[in-house]
Amino acid sequence: MGKPQIRQSHRNAGAGKPPPDAARKGALRLIAGVRDGLSLSDQPSALARLTPPERARAQRLALAVLRNIDRADTLLVQHLSKKPRPDVLDVLRLGTVELLEMGEAPHGAVNAAVGLVQTMGPKGRAASGMVNAVLRKIAGQSAEWTDLPPEEMPDWLREPVTNAWGSEVTLAIEAAHQAGAPVDFTAKPGSAAPGEALPTGSFRLRDTAQITALPGYAEGDWWVQDAAAAMAVRLLDPKPGEHIVDLCAAPGGKTLQLAAAGAQVTAVDISDARLARLRENLQRCGLNAQVVTADALEWHPAQQPDAILLDAPCSATGTIRRHPDLPLIRDGSALDGLTALQAALIDHALTILKPGGRLVFATCSLLQAEGEDQLALALERHPDLTVIQPPADLQDWTTPEGGLRLRPDYWPDRGGMDGFFIACLQKPEASR
Numbered sequence: 001m002g003k004p005q006i007r008q009s010h011r012n013a014g015a016g017k018p019p020p021d022a023a024r025k026g027a028l029r030l031i032a033g034v035r036d037g038l039s040l041s042d043q044p045s046a047l048a049r050l051t052p053p054e055r056a057r058a059q060r061l062a063l064a065v066l067r068n069i070d071r072a073d074t075l076l077v078q079h080l081s082k083k084p085r086p087d088v089l090d091v092l093r094l095g096t097v098e099l100l101e102m103g104e105a106p107h108g109a110v111n112a113a114v115g116l117v118q119t120m121g122p123k124g125r126a127a128s129g130m131v132n133a134v135l136r137k138i139a140g141q142s143a144e145w146t147d148l149p150p151e152e153m154p155d156w157l158r159e160p161v162t163n164a165w166g167s168e169v170t171l172a173i174e175a176a177h178q179a180g181a182p183v184d185f186t187a188k189p190g191s192a193a194p195g196e197a198l199p200t201g202s203f204r205l206r207d208t209a210q211i212t213a214l215p216g217y218a219e220g221d222w223w224v225q226d227a228a229a230a231m232a233v234r235l236l237d238p239k240p241g242e243h244i245v246d247l248c249a250a251p252g253g254k255t256l257q258l259a260a261a262g263a264q265v266t267a268v269d270i271s272d273a274r275l276a277r278l279r280e281n282l283q284r285c286g287l288n289a290q291v292v293t294a295d296a297l298e299w300h301p302a303q304q305p306d307a308i309l310l311d312a313p314c315s316a317t318g319t320i321r322r323h324p325d326l327p328l329i330r331d332g333s334a335l336d337g338l339t340a341l342q343a344a345l346i347d348h349a350l351t352i353l354k355p356g357g358r359l360v361f362a363t364c365s366l367l368q369a370e371g372e373d374q375l376a377l378a379l380e381r382h383p384d385l386t387v388i389q390p391p392a393d394l395q396d397w398t399t400p401e402g403g404l405r406l407r408p409d410y411w412p413d414r415g416g417m418d419g420f421f422i423a424c425l426q427k428p429e430a431s432r
Contacts, residue, residue, distance in 0.1 A: 022051075040059070076096060154330075157367070204227065223285060250274030269296075338370065
């Protein structure tokens with residue numbers, strides 16, 4: 001069958017009450033949206049009619065299918081004389097993943113898949129016998145499923161990753177993507193969060209849970225934030241009373257860290273809708289920050305800040321373990337524009353930063369073009385900058401130039417981390 005086609009048209013289910021098996025139907029709507037080139041986060045209407053438990057289950061099912069889509073196709077092609085139409089193929093993928101990855105009972109998963117295609121009109125009903133037969137065969141292939149390799153990254157990403165770190169690391173990163181991501185938290189100073197305390201100060205919960213029901217949520221003791229993302233503020237090392245600007249701040253985990261450290265924070269982002277979540281978390285956690293909706297390239301503060309944290313727009317390739325839809329909706333064509341934007345943001349941030357101030361540049365990317373190369377180019381453009389070395393406990397992940405390179409294959413026994421590049425630059429003091 002080859003790579004799944006991801007930009008074919010689809011139709012959402014009609015209006016009305018949630019139908020029987022609403023979670024599976026919701027998952028199929030999400031998967032169809034990804035085929036149309038939409039990310040999961042761009043499809044709020046796909047699950048709008050579902051109850052919260054159904055919505056959560058639909059998201060889990062969709063994530064599991066997208067994380068295993070090529071693996072499912074590898075087995076399905078053995079039993080198909082021709083490729084089914086896209087919506088039927090998605091039902092087969094869902095059934096395969098439920099049976100072999102999620103441990104669903106064969107009777108329930110097969111019957112559910114048959115029921116789903118029977119709601120797809122005459123052509124869907126005509127395919128129900130094939131779906132029943134194929135999935136009954138699939139149910140007996142658990143050993144073959146276990147032996148399948150992890151999903152490969154697309155060529156536009158896999159090639160530069162392999163060039164940077166070799167094939168062994170590439171395979172380890174793909175295994176981390178396949179495993180998915182636990183939930184990490186950052187706690188306010190003096191508070192704790194659910195789960196295991198990590199060496200870098202974050203907390204990790206491996207079991208699935210309703211976030212809002214966890215202890216400390218209502219009290220504002222912590223917020224959700226990947227352990228790798230939290231390290232950007234560690235490099236910045238905020239001091240109480242410092243004026244710090246968080247450029248491209250949404251959804252706001254780093255703003256919360258800075259405010260919790262006692263800094264006077266200005267959070268700037270171009271998307272007011274995304275800043276709404278930041279405002280909600282500030283209120284829940286009892287923290288304060290000035291929130292500004294503006295284009296970071298055009299915005300100027302009234303006074304030059306002591307420090308700037310720039311988590312720049314990027315390919316987000318470091319987040320695939322939690323966003324498996326990303327490789328299916330992107331092709332690398334935006335990379336040149338992103339790297340140009342990142343360089344422009346670095347230059348602009350330096351113009352508004354006070355002499356002697358600190359700039360942390362970060363991207364959640366696996367691509368050196370968005371990390372190591374950006375640092376090298378920034379130092380070429382601004383040779384008077386100084387790179388501030390990461391803390392001693394992070395030296396194993398520090399590059400020769402002084403940046404912090406984080407990868408999904410790190411902490412394999414703990415559940416990995418997002419891919420990030422972070423560097424802290426210091427602007428020279430004003431000449432006298």
